[in-house]
Amino acid sequence: MLPFEVISAEVPDTRGKFGPYGGQFVPETLMPALAELIDAYNDAIDDPAFIAEFKHLLNTYVGRPSPITYAKRLTEHLGGAQIYFKREDLNHTGAHKINNALGQALLAMRMGKTRIVAETGAGQHGVGTATACALLGLECIVYMGEVDIARQLPNVRRMRLLGTTVEPVSSGSRTLKDAINEAIRDWVTNVDDTHYLLGSVLGPHPYPMIVRDFQSVIGQEARQQMLSQVGRLPDAIVACVGGGSNAMGIFHAFRDDAGVDFIGVEAGGHGVESGEHAARFADLNISRLGVLHGTKSYVMQSEDGQIMETHSISAGLDYPSVGPEHAYFRDQERAGYTSATDAEAMEAFQITCKLEGIIPALESSHAVAEVLKLAPKMSKDQIILVNMSGRGDKDLGQVIEVLGME
C-alpha cells in the first residue's frame, strides 16, 4: 500500500514563517489568493476523498511507489558506505516534479480554477504540470527562460505535445528566476480564474509547505522501504538542492529520526571561488538574507540588493535563492549543505551511467557527486540514501556537447 499522509511539523507557523525565513512578500492583489489557497489546502488535506484521489493517481498514473535500488557496483567502486538510490527517475515524466504537479492541479480544480500557469527551469516541472493539466483537462501556460529553452529543448517539445503553451522569457538572465517573475505577473493579472502551480519549496506561504507536503511521499516511501527491505534507516540522505523540493521531499519524513543526517548539494558551477555558481549557502558574502519571489531566505545579490545571475550546468539548480525551510534546517543544524561543481557533476553523471546503468539528470548528478566524496570516508556497514530525483534523457544534448561525443 502506498504510504502518504500529511506529516505535521513545527514549521511553518500560521504566517508561513520557518523561524526568520519564509512569509508572504507579494503585492496586495495576490494576498487574498494566498488566503484562499491556504483555506482550500487545509480543507483538502482533511478530506479523505482528496487524499485518496491523490494517492490513486500517484499509484496508477505516476507508477508509485518508486523503488529503492542498491547501487552495488558504485558501492564496491567507492569501497565505503552502502549506497541506495530512491528512484524518482522512474516516475512517469521522469522526475519527482509530477508528485507536486498532480497534487496542486487537484487542488486547483477543487478551487474552481480552470487555468494553470507555471515556471520551469530544467523543464521537468513544466512537463509534470503540462502532464497533470492534460490528464485533468486544465488549460496550461508554462513560462521558461530562453537560455533554458535552448539547453532543455526535449522538454519544450514534450510540453507542446501535451497541449501546453510554452512562453519564452527574454528578460533578465533568461533562466528560472525570470520565468518565475513572468509567471507571477501572469498570475496577478489573471488571479480570478488562474492557479499558479509553483514547482519548488519556494515562493510565498503556503507554497513552501504545500510543495513539501506533496513531495513528502518520496521520504515516506523511502523510510518504509529502508525498514522493510534493508532492515534499518540510512545514516545519511543526500539530495541536490535548487529550490529544494526533491531534498525536502525525501528529508521531511525523516526529520525526527535523529540518527539520519541530511546533506543538501547545491550547484557549485565553475567553483564557489569563481563567483559563477548557485551555491547560496557556500558564499555568505554574496548570499545574504533577502526577499525574492515572495519569500525571505538566502539570496545571491549585489551589495546594492540587486539579484545576481547564477551559473550551473544544470538548469534545475540555476537559481539565486533557496527554499526557506532549507535555511531553517541549516540554522537548526538539522541539515548540512555542500556543493558540487559542473565538472564534478559531469564525472558523477558518467560514473552512474557506466556502473549502474542509470542515466541521471544533471541535477541528481550533483547529489551523486557528493556521494563520490562521502562514501569512501564512511564504513562498509553504513548506508547512504541518495535521491535520484530525475532521469537524464533531457540532458543528452548538453552532455554530448560537453563531452565532445557524437
Place this chain on the structure above:
Amino acid sequence: MSDQTGIDRITQAFAHAQTTQSAALMPYFTLGYPSPAESVAIIEKFAPHCDLIELGVPFSDPIADGPTIQRSTQKSLDAGTTVKKCLAMVSELRTRGVDTPAMLMGYYNPIMAYGIDNYVRDAKAAGADGLIVPDLPPEESAELEAAADKHGIAYIFFLAPTSNEARIDAVAERAKGFIYMVSVAGVTGARTQIRTGLDEFVRDVRAKAAVPVAVGFGISSPDQARTVGDYADGVIVGSALVNAYDAGGADSAGEFVAALRAGLTN
C-alpha cells in the same frame, strides 16, 4: 521642510490640490532613467505640473511592473544606478528647488540590503516624504512601518480590487498619507480602458478611510485621469509618462504631465 513630517506635507498637497482640481496628480518616473543626470533634469521639467511625485528606485526583478517600467528600471541599472545614487538624486532635486512631496517606490530586497532603518533615515534626509513598497503587504510591513514612524516619513499601504472587506478595514485603520489603490488586478502599464466598477470601489474605500485615496495602474491619458479624478482624491500615472518621454524626450514628458494636470483642473 525639516520641521514637517512627510505625512504633513503629503496631507497638505492633497488638500491644496482640492482647491482647484478634482484630484491631485502624482506622476511616476524611474530614477536613473535613462541615466542619473538625465532623470533629474526630466523630473525637474515636469515637477511644476504635479502635486506629488512618485520616484522609482530600480530593482532587477520588479514583479509588480509591466514591460514599460521593467525596461526603464533595467536601463537605469545598466547606467549604474544604485539605491545610494537614487537618494542622491532626490537630494539634488531638492537642491534645485523641486519641493513637490515625493514618494520613493522600491522593492523590499534592496531596502533590506541597505538596512531598513538606514534606508528610511537616509530617504528622509534626502527629502523623501513617503515610501511605497509593492511587494510588502501589511502582514510583513511592521518593521518598515515602525522605522517610517520614527523618522517622520509616510509608509503607504496598497489596496487592490481583490482586497476583501477585512483587508480594506485594516488598511483604512493603519494608513498614513494616502492609500494607493491599484485600479486593476495586474501589473503596471498603460491601458486603454478603466475597469468598470472602479468608481464604486473607490467610493467604498473613501468612506472608510481618513486619508485620501489615490488610484494608479493603467491610467494613460488626460481623459482617463479626469474620469478617475471625479471619484478619487489622487491620480497616479507611470508607464504612460515613461512612454511620453521615450517618444519625445523631456519636453514631451513635461507637456504630457501638464495635459494631465489640465484634465484634472476644475
